[in-house]
Amino acid sequence: MMHHQLALRFLCDDGGIDVIFTLQGDPSLFVASAASQLLVHMLTFSVESETTKPLSTKDGDWPACAQMIIKHIEDSLQSSSSSHIEQSLNLLTSLFGSCCDTWTEVLWLGIAKQIESFWMEETVQAHHMLAKLLLKVAWSPVFCDTESGIWALVTSALEHLTPVQAGPLAVGIVRHYNCPQDVRIQALTVLLQPMDCILRAASQPLEYAGLLDESVSDPATVESLLSSKSSCVNLLCQTLAHLEELLSQMRFSVDLPYTSLLHSLTTILQFCNGFLRPASPLGSTISRNLINCFRVQRSALDVLAALSEKKACDTLLGSLFDVLLAYLESPNTNPTVLKKTFQATSKWLVRLRELSCSNSQWQQTEKILEDVFLVLQKRLCSPCWEVRDSSLEFLTDLIKSLRDQDEFRQSLLSSEVPRLTEDLLEDPESYVRASAVTAVGHLAFITYFAPESPATGNQYNKENTVAKLHEILSTDTEGFPRRAVISIFNKWVREGCIGQLEDTEQFVSRVxxxxxxxxxxxxxxxxxxxxxxxxxxxxxxxxxxxxxxxxxxxxxxxxxxxxxxxxxxxxxxxxxxxxxxxxxxxxxxxxxxxxxxxxxxxxxxxxxxxxxxxxxxxxxxxxxxxxxxxxxxxxxxxxxxxxxxxxxxxxxxxxxxxxxxxxxxxxxxxxxxxxxxxxxxxxxxxxxxxxxxxxxxxxxxxxxx
Structure with missing residues (x-):
């Protein structure tokens, strides 16, 4: 209906719009959201279809329907009702997120002062919605001019919001293509402040440089949040999620202190498994709050994996692998955390290979690989099927990335990992059998198909492995292992590993x-x-x-x-x-x-x-x-x-x-x-x-x- 002026006038003149205003507060979120979206559509259609000249802040310049909606927004924002304020904030967020016409700037000028006043009012509880609205306005092309007042509002918000409230706004501002440099640095500081506090709390005196030269807000606020267990976990999980997003999605115009950030991450992981005894009282409190906290461990390992692609983190590799191996070896490591640890270790081993090629760090690489395969042998025999499955996936990732590296092949073939992997083809759990099939299939590129593969018993083992996989394809009662087998057979044929054309013909025919x-x-x-x-x-x-x-x-x-x-x-x-x-x-x-x-x-x-x-x-x-x-x-x-x-x-x-x-x-x-x-x-x-x-x-x- 909102493509026709007659329908618009009908709703405005006969009370229909008042019903829609009421439905913004409907108990059903679907109805409330639909009412808000309809009001956005009505406002947009009214302005675009009934105006012939640029609008100003004077009410007389606006169409009747637009005036009714804007007055409703302004009255709600000035209301003492938090629900009415939230409804208008939702409506404005939808409007600035979907409409990029110049008249939205005029609308914003009329409400900006009221929005800014909310930062100071403790009675307003919708700070997260205010930050979301501000982010939508900042990303609107209408406000792309660096001299527009939006950046002053962003600066004010970053200063007055708590670290938890300011986090989503900060990460969105850092990613903004047209953000002024000083605002971007301020937003980055908001994100890094909890990590800086962790680093400073870990040791006295400070062994490594902190992440920040100065803070945007009072450090006591962050320290207070880190002192309480629930707020400490929430703040760190949110901060780590934002950092992972930034590390994986964008190139910074402002460089992060990667080495200090890596040290902060390893410190958090040591706090979580109890391997670090901080000297400061705050560090002791944080350590107690984080001990065995799976949420923070998972988030920190995700950031650690993303950080492996940065080139400025090479000085702490020894201590980094010490932390990773401690998690891999510990019987108390949660299966999900172990899976994340495997993923991070895999990425950092690839990074280590690049450094070994450039700096001739052969002995360090050999020792780390030896330790990794010793741990992997134990994990492949775990009574927990999730651990066996994650171990096989880790092995497959390593082979994909490192099968051309001599040190890796030698360390792998001198361990018990190949034999244990083949044994898991008969695992009672179908997911493990499927992962074992994939691992054995990739292992074949080293044991059978590589020109330098071992000659002793090679032909017998190769035929035996193919026979085992074909038996799984023929007889396994679960679909996952059979899918894994046909996928591996496809990969073998695609890479020309089966042999002469006649051999491939017979192989394909049988399959x-x-x-x-x-x-x-x-x-x-x-x-x-x-x-x-x-x-x-x-x-x-x-x-x-x-x-x-x-x-x-x-x-x-x-x-x-x-x-x-x-x-x-x-x-x-x-x-x-x-x-x-x-x-x-x-x-x-x-x-x-x-x-x-x-x-x-x-x-x-x-x-x-x-x-x-x-x-x-x-x-x-x-x-x-x-x-x-x-x-x-x-x-x-x-x-x-x-x-x-x-x-x-x-x-x-x-x-x-x-x-x-x-x-x-x-x-x-x-x-x-x-x-x-x-x-x-x-x-x-x-x-x-x-x-x-x-x-x-x-x-x-x-x-x-």
């Missing part, structure tokens, strides 16, 4: 014969992805084999075409592809059709076989006409082995060549990609629903939602 009967559609989809990778690699390899030094001629192109088609037929690729076209899970049919279209482009690069007018006897003799009719009926799975003249030999290259050229794959593609909306949302379907409800509305009455 797809297994997965085509799997009840999990994601496993079957993995089989189609395997075919896609295999077909692409087959074509590329045959091109190289047939014509390694010259461009492919018409003769060699024909040989290559026939050879690849024969390989696909022997591997029983087409059988699976055509069966998948009629799979009850639509993504499989779509993927199979895409693969068949790609194959047809390779075999018929200029025109399809249909255009060459194939003889009718040849067309019918191979049962292709039957195949096309069956595909249109979506019943291939039931009729794929039909007896008589309609049988199609999916391993016959000539039949498959005919099928690719004759079957209308484009039509199938369009059908498979058509969503059900064209039926469910059609006018006919709507009429059927209406007719079905006629006469039975009281019996089948339903809520409109």
């Amino acid at each position: 797809i014969q297994t997965v085509k009967h799997d009840l999990d559609w994601e496993v079957r989809l993995g089989g189609l992805e395997l075919i896609e990778v295999f077909s692409s690699q087959t074509v590329c390899r045959l091109c190289v084999l047939n014509c390694p030094y010259t461009s492919v001629s018409a003769v060699t192109g024909c040989i290559h075409q026939n050879s690849s088609l024969l390989i696909f037929c022997r591997a029983k690729v087409f059988n699976f592809l055509f069966q998948s076209l009629c799979d009850c899970d639509q993504p499989l049919g779509q993927r199979a059709c895409d693969i068949l279209l790609a194959l047809r482009c390779r075999f018929y690069p200029v025109k399809t076989l249909k255009d060459s007018q194939v003889a009718e006897d040849s067309y019918a003799g191979h049962g292709i006409a039957w195949l096309q009719r069956t595909l249109r009926q979506g019943s291939l799975a039931q009729n794929i082995l039909t007896d008589g003249g309609n049988r199609v030999d999916f391993q016959d290259p000539e039949s498959m060549l005919l099928a690719l050229g004759i079957i209308d794959l484009e039509e199938l593609h369009d059908e498979l990609n058509k969503s059900s909306d064209h039926v469910e949302k059609s006018p006919q379907s709507l009429l059927q629903d209406i007719l079905a409800s006629v006469g039975t509305i009281e019996e089948n009455e339903a809520d409109c939602y």
Whole structure:
């Protein structure tokens, strides 16, 4: 309705707008939010449709409906009712977040003084909403001018709000592209002040430089918050979350003191596990508040992981890994905290590798890796399945990042980790089996597929591992391990690890014969992805084999075409592809059709076989006409082995060549990609629903939602 002036006037003239004002305070948050959004729409539409000249702060310049809404906002802001103040703040936040017209600046000038007065009033409890509103205004392009009064308000807010209230505002201001440098530094100071206080409380005298030269607000406020357990945890969790956001999302125009920040993080982690005995009374209080606090541990480890990408944190690596290893070794470490510790350790080991390459710190790297694998051996044998699962994920991450590093490979292969990892393929927990499959699959890049992999028993172990994974794919009762196996097989084939073309053909054939009967559609989809990778690699390899030094001629192109088609037929690729076209899970049919279209482009690069007018006897003799009719009926799975003249030999290259050229794959593609909306949302379907409800509305009455 709010696209029409008559509807707007109707609501304003006949009391409808008063109802909407009342509904802002509805007990239902959905209704209250809808009322606020509707008022924003009404105000915007009224101004944009009824004004012809720039507006001023004078009421007479504004349209009638806009005047009513603005007066309601101003009255609510001056009200003694906190709920009315919050309603108007919500409305203004929505307005400045969605509307960027110049008239919003005029509106802001009329209420800015009232907004600023709220910083000083203890009776106003909506400081978090005030900070959110201020942030929306600051980000509005209307106020992008650095000389606008918004930055003075931001400065005032950062000074008067508590650290908890100012945190969201500070992080939003730091990310602002047009924020003045002094305001950005002030916002950063708000975020870093709790970390600075932690660092200063940890030791007397201070061993490391603090994070801040001076504070924005009274340090006693932060110290007071850190002295109470609940406020200490809340403040640190919020601060750490903001720091992680900044470290992972932006480049600073103001550099952070990364080394001091890293030291502060390790100090927090030592407070949490009780390994640090601070000298100051405040440090002792903070230590008692944080002991075994999982929330702070998780948040600090997230920031620690993000900090690994910064280049100015290299001087504290020894003490950093001491803290990480202490968490990895401690039996009291919570499983979720342990998972976060693994993630942070993985990132810092990658950072350590970069330093080792540049500074020749081989001995330090070797010792750290040795300690890590000793801990990992114990964790892989943990009675807690979450710990075993996190340990396997950690190992996989390490292999992905460090498998080319000699020190890493030597440390890994000299430990018991490879054997323990293979043992976990038989773990009773399906999640652990799936993670073990992934770890073993990546471990194979070091143990079997690398040129310098150990020679003793290598062939037997490789075949044994492949057999174990295929057994899981064939017999595991849970879907997660089977999905992991087909994913690893895909990765092996994609990276050319299986061997010669003949070996890959046999491997792919065996795998797809297994997965085509799997009840999990994601496993079957993995089989189609395997075919896609295999077909692409087959074509590329045959091109190289047939014509390694010259461009492919018409003769060699024909040989290559026939050879690849024969390989696909022997591997029983087409059988699976055509069966998948009629799979009850639509993504499989779509993927199979895409693969068949790609194959047809390779075999018929200029025109399809249909255009060459194939003889009718040849067309019918191979049962292709039957195949096309069956595909249109979506019943291939039931009729794929039909007896008589309609049988199609999916391993016959000539039949498959005919099928690719004759079957209308484009039509199938369009059908498979058509969503059900064209039926469910059609006018006919709507009429059927209406007719079905006629006469039975009281019996089948339903809520409109």
